[in-house]
Each structure stands twice: as C-alpha cells, then as structure tokens.
Amino acid sequence: MMKKVLPLLFMFILLFSIFISGAASIYASESGLNTSDAHDVEMLQQPLDDIDLLIENAISEQVMPGAVVLVARDEQIVKHEAYGYAARYTDGDFTEMENPIDMQENTIFDTASISKLFTATAIMTLWDEGLFELDDPVALYIPEFATNGKEDVTIKQLLTHTSGFRASTTVPVHEIEGDREDRLDFVLNETLEVPPGTRYLYSDVDFITLGVLIERLSGQRQDEYVAANITEPLQMNDTMYNPEASLKERIAATEYQSNVNRGLVWGSVHDEKAWALDGVAGHAGVFSSAEDLAVFGQMMLNEGSYQGEQILSEEAFELITTNWNGAFPGQDQGLGWELNQSWYMDDLAEQNTIGHTGYTGTSIVVSPNNQSITILLTNRVHPTRNTVSTNPTRRLVSEKTASAIDAWNAESMMSLVERLVDRGEITDTPATQLLLTHLSAISHFESLDQAQKVRKHLQGFQTLVDFYKENNSITDNAYETLRTDIEYLTGKWQ
Structure with a gap:
C-alpha cells in the first residue's frame, strides 16, 4: 500500500510545485517589482480604477493618442494599464494609419x-x-x-x-x-x-x-x-x-x-x-x-x-x-x-x-x-x-x-489634513483640531468594524468640511481633496 501512495504523493507535490511557480510567474514582473492588489499595500482600488476614465476622456479629447499608467507602492505594482494607440497617424494632418498600433503595457x-x-x-x-x-x-x-x-x-x-x-x-x-x-x-x-x-x-x-x-x-x-x-x-x-x-x-x-x-x-x-x-x-x-x-x-x-x-x-x-x-x-x-x-x-x-x-x-x-x-x-x-x-x-x-x-482609512486622512496644514491650505487652528478629532473618532469605529457608524461620522465630517469651506478656513483645493477622499472612504464602507 505504501509503495502505491508514495508515487501518488510525489506526483501531487510535483504538480503543486508547478502550479505555485506558475502562479508566481503571473504576479512577478520582468523588472523584479512584484504585481499586487492595491489593498495589500493599503491603497483603495476605486481611485486607481477611476484613472481609466480620465485617460480615456483625454484620448477622446485628442490630448494624446495613447498612454501607459503605472502606479507602485512598497515595491508592488498596483496599476499598470495601456490605453489608446502607440502609433495612429501618418502625418501632421491626423491622417489615420491603415493599421494603427495599439498601446501596450511594455511600449517604449x-x-x-x-x-x-x-x-x-x-x-x-x-x-x-x-x-x-x-x-x-x-x-x-x-x-x-x-x-x-x-x-x-x-x-x-x-x-x-x-x-x-x-x-x-x-x-x-x-x-x-x-x-x-x-x-x-x-x-x-x-x-x-x-x-x-x-x-x-x-x-x-x-x-x-x-x-x-x-x-x-x-x-x-x-x-x-x-x-x-x-x-x-x-x-x-x-x-x-x-x-x-x-x-x-x-x-x-x-x-x-x-x-x-x-x-x-x-x-x-x-x-x-x-x-x-x-x-x-x-x-x-x-x-x-x-x-x-x-x-x-x-x-x-x-x-x-x-x-x-x-x-x-x-x-x-x-x-x-x-x-x-x-x-x-x-x-x-x-x-x-x-x-x-x-x-x-x-x-x-x-x-x-x-x-x-x-x-x-x-x-x-x-x-x-x-x-x-x-x-x-x-x-x-x-x-x-x-x-x-x-x-x-x-x-x-x-x-x-x-x-x-489618503482615503485608505481615517488615520491616513489625518495625515492628509496635517499635510494640508503644512501647505497653508487649512489656516484655522481650531478647525484643524476639530477635523483631526473627528477623524480620530472615525478611526475608532473602523477598528471596531462598525460600518454604519463609520458612514454616519463620515457624513458629519463632510458637514464640518462644508462649514469650514463656507467660512474660508480651508482653500478650494483642500476642500475638493477632502470631499473626494470622503466619498472614496465612504464607498469602502458601503
């Protein structure tokens, strides 16, 4: 019986090893940088996905015929996409090539x-x-x-x-x-x-x-x-x-x-x-x-x-x-x-x-x-x-x-607020303290995995940001940055 089991066990180990090495080759890039999911490096996927539409819009508006985007963090490539055409026109009058060449991730x-x-x-x-x-x-x-x-x-x-x-x-x-x-x-x-x-x-x-x-x-x-x-x-x-x-x-x-x-x-x-x-x-x-x-x-x-x-x-x-x-x-x-x-x-x-x-x-x-x-x-x-x-x-x-x-969690948004203060885009000290306090509370509910309370307090945080914008305590750019990130973080907790 043991003689029959050992060859089967060996074949299983061999096949499993081949599968693992094959899977690894899928996720390892030629450069040595690895490919990973965004959440593995504490990044939200949605903002990265939203890059696709903005590039496609730029191509449709003839900002460029094509593009490649790469985003990496902590030695992990979390986005690498190609869009449009690498070669599309034959002359300066935008005469279309008979066989235009699609942009590829490895286009030079x-x-x-x-x-x-x-x-x-x-x-x-x-x-x-x-x-x-x-x-x-x-x-x-x-x-x-x-x-x-x-x-x-x-x-x-x-x-x-x-x-x-x-x-x-x-x-x-x-x-x-x-x-x-x-x-x-x-x-x-x-x-x-x-x-x-x-x-x-x-x-x-x-x-x-x-x-x-x-x-x-x-x-x-x-x-x-x-x-x-x-x-x-x-x-x-x-x-x-x-x-x-x-x-x-x-x-x-x-x-x-x-x-x-x-x-x-x-x-x-x-x-x-x-x-x-x-x-x-x-x-x-x-x-x-x-x-x-x-x-x-x-x-x-x-x-x-x-x-x-x-x-x-x-x-x-x-x-x-x-x-x-x-x-x-x-x-x-x-x-x-x-x-x-x-x-x-x-x-x-x-x-x-x-x-x-x-x-x-x-x-x-x-x-x-x-x-x-x-x-x-x-x-x-x-x-x-x-x-x-x-x-x-x-x-x-x-x-x-x-x-x-920044929108990964409330703690990272606290770092964002501090950067906005350093850049002079949030100028009111009491406003800064209240924003950070509110984010600290949201972080607490995140740690407890209480999605409903996270969403509720994010709504309150948005109201606070709106108030400070109306009172000129934050710049237009800071307001738009915070508003966008609140939407992304809220989406994470839906």
Whole structure:
C-alpha cells in the first residue's frame, strides 16, 4: 500500500510545485517589482480604477493618442494599464494609419526631459568616484567652456538650472554645420542670459553641457556610460538611446516634423537638438518603458540601490534630493530631480517628493513619504506638438494615486489634513483640531468594524468640511481633496 501512495504523493507535490511557480510567474514582473492588489499595500482600488476614465476622456479629447499608467507602492505594482494607440497617424494632418498600433503595457517611449534624470544620476556616480566637487567651475574640466563670461559657472548650477543659460540655444543646434563634436563646441560657446546664481532658468543647455562633462570625466560617450553604470546594472533592458530598428513596432510614434524634413518621427529621438547630436545628449534622448522607469524610481526610493546594485552612495542620494533653490521660491530643485511641484504632482507634492516631466508627454513622481511611484507616459506630440496640454492629466493621475493612499482609512486622512496644514491650505487652528478629532473618532469605529457608524461620522465630517469651506478656513483645493477622499472612504464602507 505504501509503495502505491508514495508515487501518488510525489506526483501531487510535483504538480503543486508547478502550479505555485506558475502562479508566481503571473504576479512577478520582468523588472523584479512584484504585481499586487492595491489593498495589500493599503491603497483603495476605486481611485486607481477611476484613472481609466480620465485617460480615456483625454484620448477622446485628442490630448494624446495613447498612454501607459503605472502606479507602485512598497515595491508592488498596483496599476499598470495601456490605453489608446502607440502609433495612429501618418502625418501632421491626423491622417489615420491603415493599421494603427495599439498601446501596450511594455511600449517604449521617448521620455524627452526625463532623460535629464539619467544625466544627473550619471554625474553623481562620477562624484562618488571623487572626480569633482559640485561647486567646482565647469571650466576646470571643460576649458573651452570658460568663454563668454562663463568661467565661474559651477557644476551644481548646471544641475539646478541656476547657471544663467536661456532655455535653449541662440541658434537651433540642427542648423549648425558639421558633426556632433562641432555642434557640441557651439553649445559650449553659448552666452549666458543672466549672471550665474541670480535666477532659476530651466535650460536644456545646462544638461547638454553636463553630458559633455560625463564624456570628459569618464572617457566614454554618454550613452555608453549610462548603460554601463545605470541601466545594465538595474537590468533596465528597455531603456536606451537610439533604439534599434527592430524595436520600432514597440515604440510610441511622436511628431510629423516637416520643418526639418524628418517626416513621422518614430523610433528616433523627437527633440531636434538631441537628433542633431546623433541621438545622445544630456537633456533628451532616453527611451524607456513604464516598468523600467519604475525600477529607476524604486532605486531612488531605496536611496540609491536596487536588488543588490548600489548605483549611488547615500551621500550622493542626499545631495540629489536636497532643495538647492531656496532662494527661488516655487522652483524647488534637487540635482536634476524637481521637488514639490504641485502642477503635476498634485496631492503627492511634498518637500521631499521628487519627479520630472518630458515634452513628449511623460512624467514620473516618486514620493518617499508614501513609498510610491506614479508614472504617466503619453505620446501627446503624435502627430503634432500643437495639442492640448498634458498637465491636467498629469495632475489627475497624481491626484488619484494620492487619494488611493489618503482615503485608505481615517488615520491616513489625518495625515492628509496635517499635510494640508503644512501647505497653508487649512489656516484655522481650531478647525484643524476639530477635523483631526473627528477623524480620530472615525478611526475608532473602523477598528471596531462598525460600518454604519463609520458612514454616519463620515457624513458629519463632510458637514464640518462644508462649514469650514463656507467660512474660508480651508482653500478650494483642500476642500475638493477632502470631499473626494470622503466619498472614496465612504464607498469602502458601503
């Protein structure tokens, strides 16, 4: 009898093991980040589901032809969806393709200025090697940069957009005769618009110069250095400059550029300056997928490391995430990364929230306080850059991510109230105390699983919020944030 049972038992164990490993493969992503249900990381599902409609509405209003959204928390991907088309039009007149290409979760996008984050990271890996100090003059390492009064511009000023350069070059780079080196020489000889350190001026010239600095310090072209020191160690296999032609069907198309006789730009960099620099530049040129960018964001949440790979030292991470632009209110800036920018971070914006946007319609928001990553990738310049702004959509995706976290329970809503106070959106101290007291009571009934009392007290909390709005004790934005989250939390307890 035992001889018959043992083979059966062995087969059962074998089949069970195969089933478990298969199930695990369903929920494990290629990046190493796991896929999870929202409630496993204390997020509400409904706000995340509501992202679908707002993206679909934006597509119907021709804000963009397609998009990919990824939201992660605590190293778990809780939302990863594709919408619309990666390639839809053949020209700038919106002529439909015979066989448009659907957007996929793994579609690769021209990230535009998100490329600056890779440049800044590469620069700080060189800082970790002791090759320069942030306050060193750029001209110490690029002698020809010292022309036209730039001898005192520092590396840190380039990284924080306080060098004094204008937004772009005085003459379009693609109009400069010669090869990549000739065009870089032209950029290095550009003049300043204002003296260094006197104003915040967001500038591509800053980061083109930083790209040159990477090449001078490392002896490698920027794309080679970024691959060897960032994307390959992190196994970001869908992140690159100058994608191979074989990847074209996976890449989101961008603009029909008749002005430079490029036709439909699809599979090569959209930015004309980066294109003129052979697709490799400090300000633009990186192609990536949502999941790869999530790995990059998780590396930042881990303060410079990911899955045993130390990309940045803790000291470099601290420097990157420090606000160096205190002299320019509203322009909070780390090294490359932007800080606390509510215009696209919405309710995720805090003093230590980092992120960046890209002209092609991309954005990434990394929130250390929430341990969350919010990525919106669109091809909004397809087939023309003359489209509706993506910023409202960026804000809404960030808003829904924040709501999924803040409306999880009354305790998390208490943290939201405290943030609103810190931002000056709730100005009445007695009002603050009463709001927190009311939420504390709701939290008590949540702990007892008394749904009816939770709903009843949430109604009372809404009445209180209405009263404070009528008496101008809270801002319109704070009111809408609280009202929305009350609705979500109430829905949880239906």
